[in-house]
Amino acid sequence: MSMEFDLERKFCRIGGEVSVSDGSVIEGYASLFGAPDQGGDVVAAGAYAACLAGLSARGGKVKMLWQHDPAQPIGVWDEVREDARGLYVKGRILADVAKGREAIALINAGAIDGLSIGYRTKKASKDAGGKRHLHELELWEVSLVTFPMLPEARVGAKGDAPEADTLRGLAAALEDARGLLTRG
Template sequence: METKFTRPLADVAVTPDGTAIEGYASLFGLPDQGGDIVERGAYAASLKRLASAGESVKLLWQHDPAQPIGVWDELREDARGLYVKGRLLPDVARAREAAVLIRAGAIDGLSIGYRTVRATKDDQGRRRLAEIELWEVSLVTFPMLREARLGAKGADLALLHQMTAAVAAARTRLMGQ
């Protein structure tokens, strides 16, 4: 049996083995609040290494390594970014709390924990992350990349990319005048 809760950007399903969650933990080409931009392909080597070693990316609560709350069943790069799909484990108290907060719409952010392997600076002084060693993806209240959310769908993200590009172009025109 499955019960589905729907909000504008998040679909959350409660199944016997946990609360299923999915979304984009990272989006390519968008600057986060610190100015970092993840490039396409940045996760490929890390995901391949993890898979070949039989290791996994951890699902944490608010980046706290003492608070794993579930498991990621799927992590993959696609044209938009790092897509994640996993489950909050019902036997973990904090995971049950997180599920309630998600269903209420109080929390929907995703954020990555990583080490930069290779990066360059662009002409605006922002770091462009070309290769990342991914450690964990957390459920968070305030993601560093505002667009990294549970339930982010392709159509929503395509529109978001168009809007972000338009704002960036407008900013460039204004700064150049």
């Protein structure tokens, strides 16, 4: 598929905790801050803020696609926001859409375990080790996909314990601090 924009995609593992509740609701993290993906890119905290604010101001939404195919929307993301850990998404797969029914079945069977973001880089820098740090992104879509790029990101069951998010946030902060100390 050819697009005239430089659209990039990042894949995130949603692993064994993936669930579909109420027939179609999924939630979790599509991107984690500070975690290098398999391509060496690291998304910085706040990278989505301007885009999400702009979408909200004009009543726009991030699209939910099947395997990044713009001809196959399979649901809606009802909530897309940044928190201390990363980009949190919560949405509904539409069972009235053939690919939506297929996606629900594949998730329930454990055959699909990935999320992927489609975006355009607006601001980035490279460190001495060659990792690209993404500071501002224009988020276009979050897809359900087969292969993840960022294994640490997960979609959990609806209603995960708040303590789990707190512990994950603390672990991410400690990892960031360790990275800063080892650079010096």
